[in-house]
Amino acid sequence: MGLQQGGESASVATRPISARVVAEVLRGVAQVDFMPSVVCGLFFVAALFAADWRYGLYGLLGSAVSTAVAYGLGLDRETVGAGLHGYNGCLVALSCAVFLGAGHPATVAVAALGSAVAVVVTVGLGALLATWRLPALTAPFCLVATAVTAAAPGFRRLWQGAGAPAALPVPAAGPTGLSWDQLWHGFFANIGQIFFMPQWYVGLLFLAGLFAASRLAGLMACAGSATGLLTAWVFGAPGEAVGQGLLGYSGVLVALALCGVFLAPDAWSAAYALVGAAGATVLTPALGAASAPFGGHAFTWPFVLTTLLFLAAVPAVPRLRRT
Template structure:
């Protein structure tokens, strides 16, 4: 159960049933995603138990979700079929537990959660180092990489619009398939109707923001700009901030900001894959959470 909750906690859901939906979505995207995602969550959970970290946090999956994402990033950016990649996925998932504990201790001063920052740090370090190892690096571009300067048509077709809505949810796990995103969104709704509505609002905000600013239609349709907005919207209304009309508006504003930030961070990451990971979500959410005590209409949970 803890392993399934670890997968579900990528989207803040401490639900094993939600985790089952997520595992089905990973399998729909490709068997290797399913295997690596479960492996990463299992390793993170096992290491956390071995280090005797708080059992309630481990049982809730809070030490499995970063490991899950680290392992999935290995599928996308490294040679997923090579034993060396499996070893790196296991090592990275284990290291993410230590990074989570360390960041949690540091960020507790400001009452901030580590979010997916441990995943971002480990995955960034791995992809930067990978070109130096022949058994790990693959030269071909990946479908999760955001293009550089905006090129190509910006007008969205109806198909790209609704594909992008679901792909925004799937791209949190590096999956651009709309049907995988649909399964992820269904899992969120099963765990929490409010979280499902906020995930949908974050995705719609990401789509609207990217389109309004003239992002390439292909990138928008693949969910490459709106995925962080999905996480930000959930985080700022219901997860870390008390739900309500003002926090919902705050969440939408944060989702738009994360969408704008995504291409900037992706451009910085071009030398090692061109992916912003979930840095836009992490940075935006932390800044917005720091501001909450100064805003009388909002209240931290």
Template sequence: MSRSVSWDLPVPEVARRQPVRFGYEVLRGFAQVDFMPNAACGLFFVAAVFAAGWRYGLAALLGTALGTATAYVLGVDRERIAAGLEGFNGCLVALAFAVFLGPGYVSTWLMAAGGAVVAAVLTAALANLLRPWSMPTFTLPFCLMASVVTVAAPGFQRVWHEGSSLSALPRSASGDSALGAGEVVHAFFADVGQIFLMPQWYVGLLFLLGIFVADWFAGLTACLGSVVGIVTAWGLGAPASDVAEGLLGYNAVLVAMALGAVFLERGVAALLYALVGAAASTVLTVAVTSFFAPFGGHTLTWPYILTTLFFLAAVPSFPRLRRS
């Protein structure tokens, strides 16, 4: 967490430091998508999204900056802003709109900007609602915004375009479930990249490097989560193409990190608990996909939210586990 600027400094000195501090907060907002309040990690994440496409990178930067700026305007606690907690949902909202609505339209950019601002309001609302249970907001603001917009978008001619991404209708599993070595490697990194809706293996690699730069143990849990997601999906006979694209394992990565390295005290028991949660989220991913598909919705990180919420709620019943 960055050190606050002293307001006792001369006004020109304060003004000079403000853009630098805001830049660090935006980078931490990027990194907080994977729980890391670390600007160096955020630099890797920015590079990863731009590697997937410059318009995606620009959308993610816009969303993070607007979410952070909105929090400033609304007077949100400065420590939350400094840690990047007010920017990561805006990042995901803007990026999701670019991916699902097509990045080449003015309407998409207007929706992305407006969505990032609204996500900041939703973050505050959910933080207040969840505070009595000591639960974080997770990526709930992002999921709520993205779900509403993707379901509603086809009803608005100026929002829905030929470049918009349609979700597939529910179908029985089909295709070869055998995974080749190349598909396993691609899936391992794509599981990390799909957290940002990016399936490219090299994008996932950059994200993973950023996590290791911030926290080696969190990087380890991300790797284990990806492995569990792959093994679970393969063991249940999921199509190899879906596994290789990271569509079934990215929630497992988030759950493994959340339970194994972030919200619980670290240890063997917490790590094993996290891996069970990762496997459960892989199954839930398919269920959520089938639930949303008829409405034109997307899976997003709903499986991660639901799994982590229930697994954290169960912790007081397990003496070997403690909230961090």
């Protein structure tokens, strides 16, 4: 997802092939949160397995398939090695497991196919957006996942395996007060819901992975999550939705993207990132409602749209610098 291709990927050619492949797949998982780090990837995979062993396998499957397809298409080896073609596949596979049912054989097939298609979509969108120096982010995942969930009711084997909609954007109704449990659960769940996982302890593992890769990334994830909570509370969002992280996850990604990944980290970019995080939080239920005919899943569209708009504005803002 990010542009970071730190030192870890610099020596991949000198490693045994098996170790290199494992490292690239793990980086593909970590790049969901912009981290080209094997250690971060290990934390993230551990978090998925902590939620459900099948989710861990689906996450690895998606990253592995996308990485293999990228190599098969002859894409830039350094980019593939940094995990930049694995993260959309990871999210596509996970979304299939969560929304179609992890235990159904047809889900495995569509997850693998969707992960492969995501690579082509990533390359196509990257070429279109390169003119404006804008990244594709998770737009390829969003496009593929939206298509899959919209099409699933038309395929009996897929729809029979559909699981409970565990990550719907916002419940239609609910109490607007926030209890202490909802508040601290929501803080960690905002981070976990990037991977569709609402459990607070899973979010905690994801956060630990971010801190293991980058202290700045960990701090910005915390700041983005807190901003999402505050924004949701100010506007009276249902407490149950806030506690499950259903509004704040895009804010976490926006905060990571706009301070340290695409913009040079300083006080101005940090403030800019938190404004973006608040905007993405407000946008989430709106896009959830707009996507009702297609399953009602906002996915990471709020993050994608907010980040692209905020990055497009950067040339007109003298205090901000691109990395």
